[in-house]
Structure formats: structure tokens, C-alpha cells
Amino acid sequence: MSDRIGVYVCECGPNIADKVDIKKILTEISAFNEPPEKIIIAKKHKLLCSKEGQDFLADEIIKNELTHLVIAACSPRDHDITFMNVCKRTDLNPYLYKLVNIREHCAWIIPDKDEATEKAIQYIRAGISRVTYQDPLIEKELDSIPDVLVIGAGIAGIEASLSLAGENRKVYLVERTSSIGGKVTKFEKILPHQGTNLDIIQEKIKAVQENENIEIFTESEVEKAIGFFGNFEITLKNIHNDEQNNEFKVGAIVAATGFNLFNPEKIPRYGYGKIEDVYTSLEIEESNSKTGKILLKSGKPPKSVALIHCVGREERGYCSRVCCNYMFKIAQYLKEKMPDIKITEFYKDLCLPNKADQEFFVDTKNKGVNFIRFKDIAVKQKDKEKFIEYTKMDGKKEKISAEMIILAPAIEPAEGSKEIAELLNISLDETGFFQEAHQKLNPVATSIDGVFIVGTAQNPKNIPDSMMDAQAVGGKILTQLIPGEKLIPEVIVSEISEAFCTGCQTCLSVCSYGAIYFDEDRNISIVNEAICRGCGNCVASCPSGAAHAKHFTSTQIYQEVLEAIR
């Protein structure tokens, strides 16, 4: 059957009708003979987006056996979907329709009616010219696996596993070390104002262990993860035993690899590693939760302690968000254990973003902890005595002595984050943490569909916020990966023509979704349509013109532009 194009112009009430000469448009378009003899019908309607207008269109498509549809109306932002749905109702492939915007582009911006009419005619001709080069595109359906791989069994990974595991969904929880729970199990208490103590974490660990839909692999690492949303093939390796590999398939992956502390030895002025009784916060937490005591190396309790905030903040280039609060917590431990102890907290800023944080600070201060805001600071030793030398905000230099010094080192991405990122094909941002799909709107997703990031692996954060991330991933996965339901990948994707591809692999380097792979045998690059989002980067970068984007082919664009400027 030869092409049968229908063109419909919307009056949009007076919006278009008053500003362009629709009669003239219809006469000229009917006479438009490029492509010849194909315009079957050109009509107007008062409001095509209305229910009545949509019914009219559907009727017209069927009655006139249209193969292509051009609508001249408003912005595609308003009604592209509306008209695509009309096409679907009539079995006309929605990719064989084109919406030409003669309202925002002509009627509303050109005061002169003749001029607006001319431009509208030109645009409609361009649309007609394009539509005949458009190809019908078909939505595909893919089977998906509802199961999820969670990498890292800290609090974020544990909470994610608990949020996800269920009757129809298995979770594989992989942990590098020999036990699950991560760093929080080393804390004596979770910040008091956040409620309770460690028992709750232990309960969660138990819940994970007892959950029959969660399979735990300790002392294991992910070796391979290939595939796409709904369908990843995973290989795990046991760290100690090369033979012991596990293979399984999942639909989604959650990276919950957590954090490390900045090594204070990198900044010699803190004396860490050189001067006795200079500790990191984590060392204090560990000794306190193991022995219930905070003691000097000599075994004696300290009479004076200096807590220094923001160690490595400048070097890392960001504030770690949690250290102010946990330093108050440590000060409170010390005060509880040794009420007469002299505590000085040296801070730069008080970062108290949670609604309960400031109260906790005030409470700590009221317990007799001395707070000093500093500009510069150094830990010095003279004979047996240790000093904190500091410059205050007013430029005055002072010093105090302290028996014990506790540092709050910056939170860094965990060791091996880079390798995990490479394995999963996701990016790291400039600070070395995993990069989110969108900083504001999509913070737990990544540029790779089906790969999610939670907890401190994404950004320094506290326990409640890490849990919130994990629950958010629950929200994402439980709504997107429903057991038994098929996934419909993007239809407007790119393809690489085998005949033209020279195997240069330029496209591989520009695809931020990891959608292109290289076929060594045939020496060509190939787009995986299940992953491709149709961004067009590969098309623009291919030096041989082998890559092209469906629905935005060079021919389609060329024909449209040609007619628009004729």
C-alpha cells in the first residue's frame, strides 16, 4: 500500500485560528506535492486534544486508512503523548506520526498574521517531509528477574536487604569481611538522640540471618556483573578459596560498600602515629565497645581530652556530615565515665543538619564540655607533655595541654570503590564516591539502570540517612522490578551498522550507559538495545557514520530541515 498521509490543523480555540490563516494553510498543504500524491486529506478541528477531538482523529485515521499522521497544533510537551495514544488506539504505529508546533512557534510569537501563516506552512511541510522517512518502532518486552544483589553488609546493605527480600524476591547479600554489620557494630552507642543503642542493630543483623529469602555470602567479592536491568549475571568469588565461585542471576544490584576513614598520618601536624595517645574516633569507639573503657596507653584514665574536628576536611574538599555529632557523643561517653574529666572540643563549624542535632550539641555543652572554634591547629609534644596549639577566630594563638587527643577524620569512600565502579560500569564523582543518576532528583540510582547506590558509598551520612537510602532503593526496586512483570526498554535507541563500523571504538568511550560492547571476532561495536537510552552520543561521535539513532536518523532530520528552509 502506498503512503496515505493525513494532516490535521488544530484551531486551539482562538489561539491558533485568530493568529494564522488556517484556510490558507489547508489549501497550500493540500496542494503540496512533495512527496507526490500522498496527502490524502488536510482538515482542521477546533480542539484536537479534547476528548471529542481525539475521537475525531481516531475516526479519521481509520476511515481514511492513514499510514502517516501529521498534526499541526501545540508543543509536544503538552500533547505528544495524547496523540501517540490516539495512534495506539487505532493500530497506527505511534512513530509514524509527527506533531508540528504552530502555536508556540508561530501563532503566539509572530504578530503579523501573514508571516505567521507562512512560517506555519513551512513547518507543516517540514513535518510531512519528515514523517514519510520515519520508521515504525515496536516496543519490546523483556523477562526480568526480581532478585537483587546487595554488595556490602553494613547498615545500609542490611536495611536494603530487609526492605527487598520477600516471598517472590530473593536477596543475595555479599560481604568482603567475615561478619555482617559493618562499622556500626563497633560503636558502643548510636547517637543517643537518635533513639536507642546497639541492640537494634543486632536485631537487624539477626533478622537478616534468619530471613530465608536472604542468602549471605561472607568473605566474598563480586567478580563479574554483566547484563542489564532485569537481567544481570553475577559471579562471586570467595576471597580465600579460588575454587569456590558462585554464579546466579539478578534483576538489580545495590552497591552499599560504605566508607573508610581518612588517614590522619597524611597531615603530620596532628601527630597521629607519632605522638602517643593520639587516636582516631573509630579507635575510641572500638576500644570502648570492646572493653567498656577509654584509657591512655599507660592504662590510666585520661584527666584531660582534646577532641579535634574536621581532620582532613580541607584536604578532601567536603564536610563529612557525621563527625560533629559523633564527637559530641564521644565527649558524653567520657563525661559519663569520668565526670571530672576536662574535655575541649576544637571545631571549625558545627554541622547539625538533622532536626535533633542542635539539641544534642546544647546538651553536650551543658554537660561541661568546652567548645573552641579554631582557625589553625596542631598537636605538639614537649618532654612528656602534649599540647594543642591553636589559633582562634580572632587570630589569637593559644595552647592547652591534654593527655589524650581524639581526631575526627574525614569520611572517604571505601577501599575498592573504584574497582566496584568499574565492575558495575558506574561512575565516581570528583570526590571519589559513587555518582548518582541525578544529584537532586535521583540520588539512589546511577546512570546504569538497575544499579543503585546507598549509604556512605554515595555520600557521607549518618545511620538514619543510610537506612533511608536503603528504604528508598526498596521504593525504587519494588515499583520497577515486579515479579512476573515484563520490562519495556526504551524504543528510541541507536544502532550501529555492521557494514560501516570500522571497529575504532570511539562510541564505547562516549556512551555513559555502558550500552555498547565490542565484538572482537567481527571487529565491530554493537549496541545493546536493552541498555541504550538513545542519547545519541555515539551517533555524534562515530567517525564513519556507522551509528545512527532510531527516530532521529540523518535522513529524517535532513529531510525535515531541507523542507523547513526551502
Added chain:
Amino acid sequence: MNNSDILVIGAGVAGIEASLLLASTGKKVYLVEKASLTGGNVIKYEDVFSNMECSTCMIAPKQQEVLQSENIELLTLSTVEKVQGEIGDFTVTIKKKARYVSLIDCIGCGMCYEPCPVSLKNEFEQNLSEKKAIYVPCPGSLPNVPAIDPEYCLQLNGKKTCNACVEACAFGAINLSDKDEKIEIKVGAIIVASGFDIVEPAGFPQFGYGKYPNVYTAIEAERLYASNGPTEGEITLRKGNTPPQAIAIIQCVGREQQGYCSSVCCMYSLKLAHYLKHKLPDAKIYNFHSDWCMPGKYNQKFHQDVKEEGVDFIYSPVDKIKVEGNDKSLLIEYYNGKDEKEKLSADMVILSLAMMQGKDTASLSKLLGIEQDKRGFFMNQGIQLGSVDTSKPGIFLAGCAEGPKDIQGSITQAEAAVGKVMSYLS
């Protein structure tokens, strides 16, 4: 009986995100919004920190998706009146105020505004401009359909006969006999995303808000800068109508009184400083701050960048700052880092005021049967369940309704609430 429909209260970023995610699974979502438009507070800003993306461009596609989703029933100008029942089976009564303009028939052409004889203050624009009795709050409002304020419309308040807007509308979209409605719905779960408000500047007379015309709130400053705002983005002073030459931004106003740090005002103050430097490169910009609260990986860099743009950062406790002056010029009295009293003159002052619970929090908490914390925000259930659960099963929190946070925090919490809803209802 397990009902899997969901009620979302508030159509700010948090409510929108939650609704879209839930609707994508085919669940029916009732999105109840008090205002005539969606988007909450975020659509008031030109850009968002710290990536400085255009705010409307960022969330308009989401707002549009809400309007186009077959599974979301958006109820604007609506509030919840009564909630009964429990998880899986809530019966909710919603009061839907008359809009007088049909969401289906109106195409948003705007022909009806001109002829309306009534002008009134535009609250959305912080009263910096006027609107007609038939209005959209600002260009780009979504849904792009006006509403009529029945208190001011001459026909509706009975002061005069008027039909001007009806006559101007070519689509028959205006119906002056539209009535308020009560709607009863049944849902299985409820997400509360009713957002925040800003503390009243009148509570801080030492900064002269209301007394001196050129003292502004941060939201007023946001609207002044916005290209769809009352001045189309031109920064001109309330008094004098000229661009300011020296601007002082004062942070942490109300922090002490509220008892918490609002966690976003440091960052948005930096954003405002950056805006102003951009539009008024020759103006002096002073920023009075105490602590810098800029948690997270992207924020400090933004601080550094703004500093390099030539903004003057002055460390000064807010409780010792005073603003004096007259209609035209302002004098800021403060204590510097050395605790010495200093003075500085400016012709514009911007107050970064604390965020507080949304105005309806107390009434909502009563009718939903969920608790408020001592600060006034809705109370979460702490570390055991996380920050989205309330004291009542089946009712969850999202966004600033639970406490001050930025956009990504609000979005994350909305997704977390959805996670909870999905695991309870599926």
C-alpha cells in the same frame, strides 16, 4: 480488606516523587494539594544549589507527568478533613474547594486575566506583585489552569455582576457556579508530604523586617531573582526601584529560637549570593554567618566557588546583629570575629529565616492520629524503623514535613516511604 490505593498529601517534590513511583506500578494515587498548583516551594526558586540547575526545568517534567498519569488523581485546592480506619482500609474525606475553571477544558491561554477588573496581592509572589481575581500564581504554573479567588471575584462575593472572564474564555472553561465538594475515598496507605513553612520575620524585630522596606526574606529574594517572578528577574528594591549596591545576607535567623539548624539556609544563602553577584557584578555582597552547615560531598566546593566570586564572608553571631536605618539605607551593627562591635551600611538586607513545620501540621497530626515532635514537625520512629514511619501503621512521612532537608533528601525520603508502602501493601 486490603485496599491498595494510596493518598499522598502535598504535591511538593516529595509528594510528586512518591505519587509518580506508586502510579508507575498501576496503583491508584490520590494526590491532594492545598494550593492551586503543584511543585511546592521548589518552583519558587530560579536555580537549585549546589549544581545550580534551573529549578523549573528540573521539576516541570515531573509535574507534567503527574498531570498526564492515568493513575494519579490530582485534587488541587483540596485538604484532608477526616481520616478513619487503619492500614489497608482508611476512609478519607477530602474537602475540594471550587476552582471555577475546568482542568479539562481550559487550555491555559490566559485570555481571561486581562478583562478581570479586580487586582489583589499575589501571595505566591510574596506580595511583591499583583494578580487578578482569576489567576495562575506565576507563569509556568502547572496545571496551567487559572483559579478564581471567590473572596475577591465581584460576581462571587456578590459586590457586582461581572462575567468578564467567562466572556473572554473561548473554551467555555469557566463555570462561576462551581461548588466546593466533599469527596470520600478509600485508601490502604497514606503518605504525608505537606512540607514546611518559614518562621515569621516579625518575630525578629531587631532585623527591621516590615519596618524598613528593603529588608527581605530569602524567599522574597528568590522570587526577585526568578525570571518568571514579579520583576521578571530584575533585582530592584522595594523602595527606590533601583538595583541595590550593597547587600547583606544574614544567616541563622531563628535558629536559636527554633532549637535546630534548618540545614539548607547556609547553602541557599550561598546560592543567593551567587545569583546577586551574577546579576549585579558591581554590588558589594556581605554574608553574615555563624557555622557553615554544608554537609555532603558537593556543598563545600560551592562555598569555595562563591567565595572566589568576591562575596565577603563575615563570621558574626546572629544574636548580636541589629539592623537600623530608614526607607533607603540600612546600617548593620554586628560583632566581628574578635568580638568587636562594627558597623556596615547596605541598601538591601536578606534574612535567611529558619524553616518550621507546615502551617497545617498540628491539624493534620490530629486528624491523622500521628504525633508531632517537640519542634513541631511530624515525629518519625527513630532508628528502629527509620525516618519515614509514624506512630500509626500505614501512614508515612516524606520530605520537609518530617524535618528540614534539601531536595535530594526530600526525594530520597519519598522513595523510602514508597518502599514501605510497597512492602506493606503488596
